Amino acid sequence: MRFDVSDEHRLFADSVRSAIGDWEPPRDPDLGGWHDDRDDALAERLAATGWAELWAGSDLLGPAVAGGLELGRAVAPACLIDEAALGAPLAVEGRARHGLQAKSLALPLRRGGLALGTPTSDPQPELSLDGSGTVLLDVSIGGELEPVAAHACWSAWSAATLAYLAGLAVRALELTVEHARTREQFGGPIAAIPAVQSRLADAALAVDALTLLAWSSISDERSLPAPELLWAGASCCEVTASAHQVHGAIGFALETGLHRYYRRARAMHTWTAAVCAATH
């Protein structure tokens, strides 16, 4: 077992970070409105790193984790994972994320199956918690992938999703530690307050476990999508909630952008749980 990240994966993470550049989702969205944070220019820059080939084999799971972590840190659009790993926007329970313009959709099936399908109704935008461009639509199931191919796709998707959740949590914690060190109350930084330290310690534990779990997905033979995703999603939500608690009122203000981690964590967790239920 080795616990250090290879130079190769560090380099890939660097190239994903460069591709993301200064892209960021809106800090001040119209809450309760319909948003799709899909960005074709970002997708193109990312594709140039080789990200679009994730589905192609198990030797790409390392890059899936390295890149997924960076995408999570940036709260990047979820379609970047779905389309790279599954070949199309994800559709489950009569909804597709980033599905407004979709010609084909990736449909989870029982026992880890995967099919491609096509919309058979006009997509209806659904107002949703975050900016994942959710639409309601009917879908007809097309060809089901061979089990080996489906397994490869779900492996990549699970690895990248676990990493994305870890990345969200990592960045939310970084922002919060930074805030705790600089925000002063009672004559000193709030980082010195035991209750704040306890909360951040729990968040750090979760972040480290999430990150290790993401990297372990490279080498684990498991049923897919992995049941670990259910815990990972819930843990990520807890970290982002703690981030808000420690930030206090300033985090509640939209302009800080902390809400993006909190909302995306819950949306990712809920979509992930829906996929796990559909493929169970």
Place this chain on the structure above:
Amino acid sequence: MMDLAFTDEQVALRSEAHTFSESLRPLLVADPEWQRQGMLSDGDSKEVTRELGRAGWIGMTWRRDIGGRGLSHVDAALVEDMFGYHWLPLSLYLLSYKTIGCAIERFGSPELKERLLPPIARGELTFCQGFSEPGAGSDLASLTSRAVRRGNRFVVHGHKIWTSSAWLADWIYLAVRTSSRATRHRGISVLVAPIDTPGIEVRRFPVLGGGYLCEVFLDGVEVEAANLVGELGRGWEVVMHTLDFERITAEKLGGLAWILDGLERRLAETDRLEQAWRRIGALRGELAGARLLSLRAADLLDRGEPAAAASAMAKLAGARLAQRLAREAIDLLGLEGLSDGDLTAPLEGRVGGLYRASIGSTISGGSAEILQIVIARRGLGLR
């Protein structure tokens, strides 16, 4: 690359540990304490410790010439996880090898190592750990047991409490104050002594987990100066190193994995799994994360890097999982989940026992609150 797969050698090692553990089953079943102990890694058994020694499992990470196998701490954690899966009573093993033995190996004099480590590795010499005192629990540095140098001996007076396995151990590992002038942390030293040394009195009392804890009275106990572990007055470093090892609780995670496997099997047998798969999946994720945190801490120890925060994370993750799993298992199983100590019941009646025992897991070996402080200060650098 970060490669978290087991090597072929590690797979073979775990297989060997599995076969060995299974061979002990008749010995375990015959022991009434084994049935009522809710967290078997806290269980006491001299017989099992001797068998572990005979089979070469004690001191795995030590050099071969002192009875070890030259393995890594990651390897040891993988083996201990397997021992835990088979619910071996490991208290004496963990104290004698993993915490105290490894500290002696790191800090002990060459003479002390040569004298103590080989019999520990053979399972013939067992230790208990005298750290906590009535007035020094989480705040260990406030301990008041005192050792005064007289010639080539120390004379010790004091009172230790919450001492696991003292009623069975051959020797005791003592944190004592050897200087009142130095600052709290600098005046502490670590001594080892046979438990039958005149002046040592052990009293055991039953606890919620199903076994016993002890208090140890020290009244004019004479300890050879050669039994000092590490430097005089620098025992805090030894104590902290000891705790880094103690807090990697891979064996507990193995036991929890057994419970989780058994829970899933029982729910499937009784057609209840379909309603519970999501909760089971979340528990599996939490278990996988806790195991990785444990192995990561062991890896840091192998590299000789600071492991305090990583060990604290490993310990806290396992302790919380134990409590969550116990609650969830009873919730999912219903009334049969309350079975306690009945080998013929579902999951061998372990769930009720785990519920009892696990409430102590966020207290012993560093309370959850102390572990959080270690993570916040040593890991995140918060002040």
